[in-house]
Amino acid sequence: MPPDFDNFEPTFIKNFRNLLTSAPAKGRQKEQEVQDYIEEHTLLFLPQFKTHKGIYGQRIVSKFKLGTEKVSDFTYVSIDSDTTNIVFVELESPLKTIFTNAADKAALNAKFTAAVQQVQGWRILIEKNRAEVIKRLSPLLPSFSNPIQFKYALIYGRSDEKSYENRREVFSDLKRNSGILLNTYDNLIDAFKDDQTKELNVMAHSGEGYRYKHLHLNPQNDFAQLLPDKLHLTKKQIAALRRDGYEMDEWLKGKYLKFNSKYATEESVLKLAPPNIRAQRSG
Known part of the structure; x- marks a missing residue:
């Protein structure tokens, strides 16, 4: 990243800054505009919780239903050696304020408090429907049976509201004690600047x-894990993946692409290997 980032920042970051401050288009909710933009530019997706292995499968889920009414704006999985972590993310409007208008006061805005309480309420709902939530996410979970933990995240408001020390202290205390991963929209830009984000499907x-x-981006292990009954592709996507070397015809017949994420058999991989490697294997 260039050292003078503000003078060299990519166009999609500049456009994102403008999006964060502009009024929503007629008939649209601001948080949905922001979500649509993040989905189109996933380098802006901040993994508020991740292990050293990053986001599992390099994929995030949009609008995952938690029940009949509640929806998580984003859901993703991050694994470590002994735990599978499922993270549910709520987006609120960047135009909403964290604190009340009194600039030197650290009184939390009622709408922000309600958003925190809403995400906290997810815990009750998800634990009540734990088996069903895991079942619906199971196609995207690793095959090994680690214990599963749920984590909750909220992205709300802007960082400039925390310019006063007392406000920073209140916000930090809430992050420590609410059980929620709290960030502002400016943190998404900061994460990109610090090379903490990656392209995601x-x-x-x-x-x-x-x-x-x-x-x-080209899927890593999706076709080694999912068959057509669980992964529904468009004709355009199938054609594009076929051009990129994926054995889509084999996959459509019900064969997993377990070799190099693209091939149904080891023989297919060997066909692309240098002649000396093929000779060694055949010998």
């Missing part, structure tokens, strides 16, 4: 499985 629930809402 965006998925959405589709019947009994999932579909790619945005296919930003």
Whole structure:
């Protein structure tokens, strides 16, 4: 990243800054405009909780249903050696304020408090429906049976509201004690600047499985884990993946692509290997 980032920042960051301060288009909610933009530019997706392995599968789920009414704006998985962590993320409008208008006071805005309480309420709902939530996410979970933990995150408001020390202290205390991963929209830009973000694919629930809402990069292990009954592709996506070397015809026949994330058999991999490697294997 250039040292003078403000003078060299990419156009998509400049456009994001403008989006954060502009009024929503007629008939649209601001938080949905922001979510749509993040889905199109996933380098802005801040993994508020992640292990050293990053986001599992390099994919996030858009609008995952927690129940009949509640929806998590983003959901993703991050694993470590002994735990599978499922993170549910709520987005609120960047135009909403964290604190009341009294500039030197650290009184939390009622709408911010309500948003925190809403995410805290997810815990009750998700634990009540724990088995069903895990079942619907199971196609995207690792095959090994680590214990599963749920984590909750909220992105709300702007960082300039914390310019006073007393406000920073109140916000930090809430982050420590609320059980929620709290960040502002400026933290998304900061994470990109600090090289903490990566391109991700965006998925959405589709019947009994999932579909790619945005296919930003070649999938790593999706076709080694999911067959067509659980991963629903468009004809355009299949054609693009076929051009990139994925054995989509084999996958469509019900064969997992377990070799190099693209191939159904080791023989397919060997066909692309240098002649000396092929000779060693055949010998």
